[in-house]
Amino acid sequence: MYGLTSSPAHPSSEAETAPALLARFDALFGGVADADELVRAAARVAGCTAGMSDHGRVLRRCPAGGVPEAAGEVVPSTRRLVTVGGRAAGEVWVERPGEPLPFDALLTERMALAAAVLVTGGGGVAAGDPGGGGPFAPTRRPGTGTVSAQGGGGGTAQAQAQAHAQAPGAAQAPDHRVWGPAGLGDPALVQAVLSASMPETQRSRALHLLGLPPAGPMRAVAVVVAEPRALQGALRSSAAGLSAPPTARSGGTAPHGVLWPRVGAIVLPGPGTGRGTGAVWPGPGVAVGLGPAVAPERLPESWAQARRAARFAGLGPTWPRLVDAAELGAQVLLADIPEDAALTHPDVTAVARLEAEPDGPQMLATLEAVCRTRSLREAAKLLSLHHSSVAHRVARAERALAMSLSDPSERQRAYTAVLLWRLNAPDNWRN
Template sequence: MEGLLLRLSALDPDAEAAVRVIAYFDALVTHGASAHAVVRATAALAECPAGWVLGDGTSVRYAPDGSPLERLGGLPPSPPASAAVSGGGTVWLERTGEPAPLDPLVLERMAVAASTVCRQGASRREPAGPADPALVELVLSAEAEPESRVRALRLLGLAPGRPLRVAAVRGVPSGPASAPLARCGAARAVVDGVTAVLIQSSAEAAYAGLSPDRGTTVGVGGAADAEHARRSWEQARVALRFAEPDTAPVVRYDALGSLAMLAELPAQTLRSRPELAVVEAYARRPGGEADLAALAAFCRSGSLRGAATRLHLHHSSVADRVARAGDALGWDLGDPADRFRAMVALTLRRLARD
């Protein structure tokens, strides 16, 4: 294909562009794109809204930036360009003004891709499940060529020119329990033993209110240009190290501030701290882990009632646990300085585990 493109570019730039359009949609079909992914990718390629009215009259519509548009009960009024889908309704481009030179070809290939989706029985499948791991890894790779990364983003239904965040998730359940996580990501896949979730545009609201399943921890990286998603991925991995299932299941890198610098310390250096050895010894006592969890919740919330809410316990039970841990470890938890020492020690303990 690359050799053909080089020869065509020397003879006819328009022919080269046409071949690229065909290859673009062929790649979508090859990777088993859903109806939503086809429409999103078309809108990004054509740089105008695109849509597909399904067999039951409902529609899928996306803007060029990858954000979903209001669903219609059929075709939009007088769409500038449309094409029939074999077995699955009609696709269209919502370009205002004069059509672009390649619009007829884009629309034709979109219809062909949509027909293939229908034959595969995927017309109603949301792109919320695991994506092709190779594509996600390519987006997050430090070595990938920019062109390859852009292509992978588009195949995942993401807009290369729009910022995204990456979430790193540990302990992702399977089946219906993973729905809260799935709603946040247009694409997710396991990378180096951790689930990476790519979050963009309309998924921002879902990520802001993310409440993971019990036992699942999430680190969310800062916003980055989609083409530099690895930066957000690295931040997400750092944030994940600060997360605890009961007291802090979701940690955002942006909220860590200078605390993120603690993650730069080698785990061996952290484990050598005498205070950590004392905390670990206490954790091995009967009920020690539960006491430390109560102490961590107390340090985070600043009150016994707040800690009780986090742990779903009565505040008197939390008070007993916090007092027991504070006395054994020599911390006066009524003193702000000792509370700070306790919080730092518990934070270093989490970081030392990775």
């Protein structure tokens, strides 16, 4: 952990992508043992004062690890509520002078995730902490965007949450409400069980709070949408469509929650395939990937494979919108090829040029159908076209790619190029 916190204090938004920052913060906060360690680590990586409130007490640390010299008014620049079981359990924040940096929202999100597990495990701010403000709690001044430390206790975390929602000018956290019964599916807990850097004791606590047994096979499910506003409905329909047994304690559906604006996760108990019957799902603009059934401690592996499977879901006319990672076989390795290497290959650039033509999407759909079926007539039936129209498009594709689709090896080569292009195309929202 000290190796991570001794790295440069201000990650560059241009040099580090969001996934890299998420991985960095997960590794940083996954091993913290208590609230003081969490806040110290956050302050060090942020390069400014960080804080946490927990059940009426406040803990603040500066980048050097000590108590900030300035006492009294606390002015968070970026804040995040800590929620457990659908209820507010505290708050985390950073106090950066001036404008917030682009990565501050990611930092506080990861702080809240780690804090939720610490709070449920008894690792919250200790009473009488010399640097935590003892019995002080942050309460919002009416009509201001700051938080003041006031004596005598500032009320419960739930009251703080209501104050945040009602105060004029208050920074609003993303809507992380969940849609499972009895508050199941808290995003912080769902993230905790899927994080590769989360200690096993904390993962077990998170599973318990989600109503899941600490043993037995489980599967991670990735739900990705083209438009953020569709994620809530996609999660609800996917959870309903998955044939999951009731959770251990609640008797409800599998826990699920929003992780990013266009990505949600479902934790599916049991070894089943997860394929439900009934309503048609997932709908257009939704991709669902199923990870393999694993032991609870290997859920991060299932989640990684579910994300890869989701990249293939609905990728073309022959691909279903729900893909099981186990059924992809060696094709899944195509998702691991670096984007630069894939997009600069001559076969892939030829496919990109073909799609750029006026009827390019139809040409690629025809190319895929021909490569994935046994005859032109079968491809024509799949595309609802006359076989002569398909034959005309095939001739054009062969000229554009300089390949003969009647040759099995060149047909396979053409289809591989189509897959690599679609997996890495700039408009592929599944990425």
